[in-house]
Amino acid sequence: MIQADPHKERIDKVITRWIKRHLYRLDAEINIDQLTSLVEDKEMLAENLENLVQKERQTGRLEGRQEGRQEAEQRALESKRNAARKLIALTEMSDQLIADIEELPVEEVEKLRAETQH
Template sequence: HYVACFYDHLIKTKVTTARKGMPPIFPVVLYSGSRRWTAREDIYRMIRPEPPGFLCVYQPHLRYYLVDESRFSEEELARRDTPLSGVFGVENASKDLQALQLAIDRLVASIRAHPEKSRLDEVITRWLNRHLKRLEAGVELDRVNSLVEDKAMLAENLETLVERERQKSRQEGRQEGQRLTAINLLKLGMLTEEQISQTTGLPLAEVKALQSGQPH
């Protein structure tokens, strides 16, 4: 569809004509989804049943080149050391904030070493801002105009976010421990709800809710 529309666009905008001919195309699919890519890479492979010999020549062959980010390991991306492999590394590390921080550091280093540093820095900074917003990571890069020049500001924001996530995990673990203790005390039936609230530090309303969920 994209190939046909592109050729149609070239004709409608008079970039070329049917008589002059069409330029060659290299169709690329860049896939960053979490599930494995299973679509056929040539439309001909979707034709079933296999057509008889005299029909084969008339069947469409539209093939694309697949770049599946999830198939690249972190080690392989690090070996390639290009801005594009850096972008892949950031996307693959998005669920782990510490890994994300390391991936961004590698991305910044590859941009700094590239001959088109200024242009890449501008484009990738805008992309990273949108990417982090999609992740709802809580990092705003509106004041960061350059990953290379404002790296310290970005690192500070990411470090703050990592620490916030650590505190959240510790708090969730502590609350879960308090709930388990309260449940065990309720099962013993030796303390009142008020006493359990004071002992565990849980709000009385939460202790009452746990009590109502206990079998009698």
């Protein structure tokens, strides 16, 4: 489309500048300093954009894994708390013994015991 326009040089410069600024604002960390023309440097731009997409996908995967780990840890902690609540309700075990069994801090078990007594 740019090549077909009678003002192609001006349009090319404006769009190229806009793309470069936008990518800088995104902190894209790709090498586009030599990019001077979308028409002439389209292969370089395509390669850099592909690298950016791959980097963003990798970042997204890493963030997803981290969120998954955090959610799993939270579910495991809640499961331990629920088991501790049952032990508190059904047995005469000490808070220290329940904490040892469920691998929770004794303060956490004391707090759960106080909650169940109310």
